[in-house]
Amino acid sequence: MARGIAVSRLPARPAFSAAAALGWSRRNLFASPFHGLLTLASMWLLWLVVPPLVEWAIVDAAWRGSGPAACANKDAGCWVFIGARFEQIVFGPYPQAERWRIEVVIALAIVGVSALLAPRVPAKGWIGLAMMTAYPLLAGVLLAGGVLGLSPVSTSEWGGLTLTLVVAASSIVLSMPLGLMLALARRSSLPVVRIAAVAFIEFWRGVPLIGVLFMAASMFPLFMPSGVDIDKLVRALIAFALFNSAYMAEVFRGGLQAIPRGQYEAARALGLEHWPIMALVVLPQAIRIVIPGLVNTCIGIFKETTLILVIGLFELLSVIQAGMADPEWLIGDHVRETGYLFAAFGFWAFCFGMSRYSARLEARLAVGRPAE
Amino acid sequence: MEGRRTVDGAAVPLIAGRAKTARPPPRRAAAWTPARLRGLALQAVVAAVILAFFAYLAHNTATNLARLGVNTGFQFLDRPAGFAITQHLVAYNEASTYGRAFLVALLNTVLVSALGIVLATIIGFTVGLARLSGNWLVARLAAAYVETLRNVPLLLQIFFWYFAVLRPLPGPRQSLALGDSIFLNNRGLYLPAPVAEPDAAVVALTLILAVGAMIGLAVWSRHLRHRTGRTPRAIVLAMACVVGTAAFVMASAGSPVAWERPVLVGFNFRGGIAVIPEFVAMLLALSIYSAAFIAEIVRAGVLAVPKGQLDAARAQGLKQWQIDRFVVVPQALRVIIPPLTSQYLNLTKNSSLAAAIAYPDLMHVFAGTSLNQTGQAFEVMAITMAVYLGFSLVISALMNWYNRATALVER
Numbered sequence: 001m002a003r004g005i006a007v008s009r010l011p012a013r014p015a016f017s018a019a020a021a022l023g024w025s026r027r028n029l030f031a032s033p034f035h036g037l038l039t040l041a042s043m044w045l046l047w048l049v050v051p052p053l054v055e056w057a058i059v060d061a062a063w064r065g066s067g068p069a070a071c072a073n074k075d076a077g078c079w080v081f082i083g084a085r086f087e088q089i090v091f092g093p094y095p096q097a098e099r100w101r102i103e104v105v106i107a108l109a110i111v112g113v114s115a116l117l118a119p120r121v122p123a124k125g126w127i128g129l130a131m132m133t134a135y136p137l138l139a140g141v142l143l144a145g146g147v148l149g150l151s152p153v154s155t156s157e158w159g160g161l162t163l164t165l166v167v168a169a170s171s172i173v174l175s176m177p178l179g180l181m182l183a184l185a186r187r188s189s190l191p192v193v194r195i196a197a198v199a200f201i202e203f204w205r206g207v208p209l210i211g212v213l214f215m216a217a218s219m220f221p222l223f224m225p226s227g228v229d230i231d232k233l234v235r236a237l238i239a240f241a242l243f244n245s246a247y248m249a250e251v252f253r254g255g256l257q258a259i260p261r262g263q264y265e266a267a268r269a270l271g272l273e274h275w276p277i278m279a280l281v282v283l284p285q286a287i288r289i290v291i292p293g294l295v296n297t298c299i300g301i302f303k304e305t306t307l308i309l310v311i312g313l314f315e316l317l318s319v320i321q322a323g324m325a326d327p328e329w330l331i332g333d334h335v336r337e338t339g340y341l342f343a344a345f346g347f348w349a350f351c352f353g354m355s356r357y358s359a360r361l362e363a364r365l366a367v368g369r370p371a372e
Numbered sequence: 373m374e375g376r377r378t379v380d381g382a383a384v385p386l387i388a389g390r391a392k393t394a395r396p397p398p399r400r401a402a403a404w405t406p407a408r409l410r411g412l413a414l415q416a417v418v419a420a421v422i423l424a425f426f427a428y429l430a431h432n433t434a435t436n437l438a439r440l441g442v443n444t445g446f447q448f449l450d451r452p453a454g455f456a457i458t459q460h461l462v463a464y465n466e467a468s469t470y471g472r473a474f475l476v477a478l479l480n481t482v483l484v485s486a487l488g489i490v491l492a493t494i495i496g497f498t499v500g501l502a503r504l505s506g507n508w509l510v511a512r513l514a515a516a517y518v519e520t521l522r523n524v525p526l527l528l529q530i531f532f533w534y535f536a537v538l539r540p541l542p543g544p545r546q547s548l549a550l551g552d553s554i555f556l557n558n559r560g561l562y563l564p565a566p567v568a569e570p571d572a573a574v575v576a577l578t579l580i581l582a583v584g585a586m587i588g589l590a591v592w593s594r595h596l597r598h599r600t601g602r603t604p605r606a607i608v609l610a611m612a613c614v615v616g617t618a619a620f621v622m623a624s625a626g627s628p629v630a631w632e633r634p635v636l637v638g639f640n641f642r643g644g645i646a647v648i649p650e651f652v653a654m655l656l657a658l659s660i661y662s663a664a665f666i667a668e669i670v671r672a673g674v675l676a677v678p679k680g681q682l683d684a685a686r687a688q689g690l691k692q693w694q695i696d697r698f699v700v701v702p703q704a705l706r707v708i709i710p711p712l713t714s715q716y717l718n719l720t721k722n723s724s725l726a727a728a729i730a731y732p733d734l735m736h737v738f739a740g741t742s743l744n745q746t747g748q749a750f751e752v753m754a755i756t757m758a759v760y761l762g763f764s765l766v767i768s769a770l771m772n773w774y775n776r777a778t779a780l781v782e783r
Contacts, residue, residue, distance in 0.1 A: 028508035035507045042509045192415035196422060206764035207757050208721040210728075214739050215757075218749040222436045223429045303525040310728055317528055333540040340532045344524045351523035 057341065067328075074332040081335050082342050085323040092159020092314055098151065102162050105139045109169070117357060119364070136173050139166075155233040159314035161346075163233075167240060167305045167315065172298055174241035179248025184278070186249065187256055197249070204246035209307055212239045217311040236308050240301070247297055255290035256282065288365060295358035299351045306347075317343050433750065440747075448746045449474070455741055457732045459648050470742055477737035478759065484654050484733065485720040491659035492719060493712075496666025503671050514667065522664035527725055529661055534653035534729045544640050553633045553644075561647040562634035569630055575622055582618035586611060650731035654723065662719045666712065673708035674700060706778050713771040720763050734759060 030036040061077030062070045071078035082089070091099050112131045115121050143166070146152035158166065185197035204212075216239040217232070224230065259282050267277040309318035320339045329335050437444055449471035456466055460476045461483065468476075503514035521529070539558055541548065547557040555562040593607040634644030677700050685695045724735035734756060743752040 028506065031506060038505075038507050039509050042507075042513055045513070190411050190415050190418075192419050196418060202764075203761065206761040208724040208735070208760055210724045210735055211739060211753070211757055211760065214727075214735070214743075215753050218743060219753055222433045222749060224436075225432050226436060226439060299523070303523075306525045306527040307725070309527075317525070317531070321531070333536065336540075337536045340528065340536050344528055344532070347525055347528065348520065348523045352519060355519075355523065 057338075061338075068331045068335075071331060071335065074334050076334060077338045077341070078335050079338060079342075081323070081329060081338055085320070088160060088323060089316065089319055090161045092162055092319055093157050094159065094162065095151075095153060095157065098145070098153060101142045101145070101150070101153075105142050106162075106165070108135065108139070109165070132173050132176075136170060139169075155231050158233065160319045161316050163308075163313060164302075164305045164316040166233075167237065167308060167313075168298075168302045170237050171240040171244050171301050171305075174237070175244035175248050175301075176294070178241065178245035180252050182245060182249035183252035183256060186253055201246045201249050204243050205250070209239075209243055209304055210310055212243050213307060213311050215239070232311065233313060236311060236313060240304075244297070244301055244304075247300070248294070251290050251293040251297055252286065254293060255286035258289050259285050291365070292358045292362045295354055295361070299354050299358075302350060302354075303347065316346065437750070442747055444748075444750065446751055448748050448751070451746075453742065453745070455745070457737060459651060459732055470746065473742060474734075474738050474755070477732060477734045480731070480737075481720075481723055481726075481733040481735075484651060484658065484726070484731070485723045487655055488658040488662065488719050488723065489716050491655065492662040492666055492715075495659060495663035497670055499663060500667035500670030501674070503667060504674055518664045518667050520664075521661055522668075526657060526661045526722055527728060530653055530657040530725055530729055533656045534650065538649040538653055544636060547636075547641075553631065555634055555636075555641060558649065559640065559646075560649045561652050562641045563645045563647065564631040564633045565643070565645045566629040567632050572629060578618050578621045582614050585614045589614070648731075650726070650729050653729060654726050654731045654733075658719055658722060662715055662722075665715050665718075669708055669711045669715065670704075673704040676707045677703045709774055709778070710771055713767055713774075717764055717767045720767075721760060724760070 029039045056075070057077045060073060060075070062073065062080050064070065065080055066084065067080070070080040091102055094102060112127060112135060115127050116124060116131065121127070141147060142150070143158065143162075144153060144155070182197050182201055185193050186201065188194050188197070213236060216235040220230065220235050263281055263285070264277055267281045272280070305315055306317045308315055309321075314322065320343050323329065324336045324339050450469050452467050453470045453473045454466055455473075457464055457473065457476050457480075459480055461479045462472075462476060464472055464476045499514045499517050502510050503518065505511050505514070541556060541558040544555075544557045544559060547555040547562075549555050553564045589607055589611050593603050596607070597603050632643050634641040634646070681699055681703065682695060685699045690698070723733055726733035727736040727740055730736055739752055739756045743749055746752065
C-alpha cells in the first residue's frame with residue numbers, strides 16, 4: 001500500500017502512550033494551522049449538538065410511568081409515548097386476538113432471511129426459492145385468513161410495521177424476477193422484445209413513485225372492467241412491483257454487461273444452446289456481481305414504503321403520526337419530536353444494517369477475483 | 373425514485389462495453405433458418421400480446437368513462453380553477469384557469485428542484501471532500517452525515533422539518549430574527565427584497581460588459597497559450613483594466629439595489645419576500661438528503677483517479693493545486709457527472725413528495741386538487757406523468773451528450 005495516501009488513515013498503534021497519542025493527533029488533527037482551525041470548529045459543532053441531544057433524548061427524557069402525565073417536561077423526549085403506542089406501531093389496527101398470526105409470519109421471515117444472509121448455510125438455493133415462492137403464499141394466507149378456519153382480516157386492518165414489511169417484502173419478491181426478465185429482454189437480439197423492454201423500463205424510471213401511487217388510486221379503477229374492484233393494498237403492491245422492477249432490471253443489466261463475451265462464445269463452442277448458456281454460465285456469474293446492487297435497491301424499496309401513506313394506507317410512519325394526533329397526547333411538541341426520532345431510528349437501523357451487510361458481502365465476493 | 377445506491381448511472385454509459393459482453397451474437401440476415409423464424413414468431417406474439425393488453429385497457433377505460441358520464445378531452449384546462457395557491461411565481465388568483473394553475477404548479481416544482489439541486493451540490497461536494505480529508509475528525513463527521521441521512525426515508529425527513537421544526541416555531545411577534553432583516557416564524561421565512569435603484573441599469577450593463585470582456589480575454593489567452601506555451605503579459609494587463617473600469621463605474625454609481633426589509637405590522641410581516649414554510653421544509657429536506665448521495669458520488673469520483681496519475685504529476689514537479697486542478701478534477705468529473713445527473717433527476721422526481729405536506733407543486737396542485745375537482749383523472753395524470761418523463765428524458769439526453777463529449781479517446 002502506498003504510504004503517501006493511506007498513512008493518515010491507518011496509524012500503526014503498537015500500544016497506547018501519551019507520546020504516540022500526541023503524534024497521532026498532530027498528524028491527523030493539527031497537521032497545519034488550517035487543519036487545526038477545522039478541528040476546533042468541528043469540536044465546537046459536536047459540543048453544540050451532542051450534549052444537548054443526549055440530554056434531551058436520554059438523560060432528561062421520560063422513560064417510566066404511563067400516560068401523558070409522565071411527559072410533563074416539555075424540553076425532553078417522551079419515550080412513554082412510544083411505549084404506550086408500541087402495539088399499534090407493530091401491529092396496526094389488526095385484531096388483538098389474531099396477532100399471533102403476524103408473530104408467526106415475522107418469526108418465519110427472521111429464520112428464513114437469517115439463513116439466507118449467514119455465510120455457509122447448506123441448500124441456500126432451496127431456502128431462497130422457498131422464501132420467494134412458498135413463504136409469500138403462506139404469509140398471505142396467514143395474514144388475510146378466510147381459509148383453514150382462520151377468520152378473515154380485511155387489508156384495511158393491516159397497518160404499522162406489519163404493513164411496511166408486507167409492502168417491502170412483496171415488492172422485493174415480485175420485482176426481482178420481473179426485473180431479471182426485463183434485463184434479459186433489454187439485451188435480446190429481437191428488436192420488438194428489446195424496444196418493449198426499453199420503453200417499459202424508461203417509463204417507470206422516468207416517473208415519480210408518488211405519481212404512480214396516485215395513478216393506482218385514481219386511474220386503476222378506470223382500467224378494470226366495471227364491477228371489478230381490486231383491493232387498495234393490492235393496487236399499491238402492483239404499482240410498487242412494476243415501478244421497482246424497472247430499477248431491478250437496470251441493476252441486473254449492469255451485471256449482464258460485466259460478463260465477458262468470451263464466456264458466451266466458449267459455452268457456445270462446447271455445444272450449449274442460448275438458454276442453457278444463460279442459465280448455467282452467464283446468470284450465475286452476473287447475479288453474483290449484482291448482489292450488492294440488489295441489496296441497495298432493497299434498501300431503497302424499504303425507505304419508499306413510507307409513500308403509501310399518501311393513498312391512505314397506514315404503514316409504520318403514519319401509525320406513529322396518527323398517535324401524535326391523538327388528542328390525549330397533544331401535550332407539546334416533544335411527543336411529536338420523539339415520535340419522529342423513533343421512526344427515523346427504526347428505518348435507519350434497518351437500512352444501515354443492510355448497507356453494512358452489502359459492503360461486507362462485496363468485500364467477500366471480491367476475494368479470489370483478480371484485482372481490476 | 374429514491375436516491376438509490378445502484379450502479380444505474382454507471383450502467384448506462386457503457387457504450388463501448390456493449391459489443392464485447394455476453395449477449396448473443398447478431399444473427400446473419402440471409403437464410404430463413406428455423407432460429408430466425410422462431411425469433412420472428414416470438415416477436416409477433418409479444419407485439420400481439422402488448423397490443424391486445426393496451427386495447428383491453430382502452431376498451432375498459434372508454435366503457436367506464438361513458439358509464440360515469442365523464443367528458444374526455446383537455447377543455448377543462450380553460451375552465452376557472454376556483455382554488456387558491458399559496459405560492460405563485462406568476463400572477464394567479466381563484467378566477468384563473470386550470471391551465472394557469474398547471475403553469476404555477478410547474479414553476480413551483482422547477483423552483484424547489486432548481487434551488488434544491490444548487491444547495492445539494494454545494495453541501496454534497498463539501499461533505500464528500502470532507503470525507504476524504506486527512507483531518508480525522510472532519511472525515512468522521514462527514515461519514516456520520518452520509519450514513520445517517522441516506523438511511524432515513526426522505527418523506528420522514530420532510531415531515532421532521534415541517535412538523536417538528538418549522539411548525540412549532542413561535543408566531544410572527546416572537547420571530548427568530550437575524551439582525552433586523554431576516555425573520556423566521558411559524559408562518560414562514562421573511563427575507564429582504566431587492567428593489568432596483570435608478571442607476572441599476574447602468575451598473576447591470578457594466579457588469580455584463582465586464583464579464584463578457586473577461587470571458588473573451590480568457591478564451592483568447594487560452595488560445596495563445598495553446599499556441600505559444602505561455603500567457604502574454606498584455607492580456608493580464610487588459611484583464612486588470614476591465615476589472616478596474618468596472619469597479620470604478622460601480623463605485624461611482626453607488627449601490628444598484630435598495631433592500632426592502634420585512635416589517636412587523638399588526639400580526640404579520642409586510643414587505644420583503646415571504647417564503648412559505650412548506651417551501652423551506654421541502655428545500656431543506658431535499659437538499660440535505662440528496663447531498664448525502666452526492667457526497668458518496670464525489671468521494672468515489674476522486675478515489676477513482678488512479679494513484680499513478682498523482683505520482684506522475686508529483687514527479688513532474690506540479691504543485692498541489694496544479695495536481696488538483698489539472699489532474700484530479702478533470703478525471704474525477706468524468707466519473708462524477710453521470711451519477712450526479714441521475715441524482716439531480718432523483719431530486720426532481722422526489723420533489724413530488726411535496727404533495728404530503730401540501731407544498732403547491734405539480735403533484736399536489738395538479739394531480740391532487742385539480743384531479744379531484746375535475747374528475748379528469750386520465751388527462752391530468754397523463755399531463756403530469758408526461759412532464760416528469762420529459763424532465764427525465766431531457767436530463768438523460770444531456771448526460772449521454774456529456775458522456776460522448778468526455779469519453780476517453782483511446783488510440
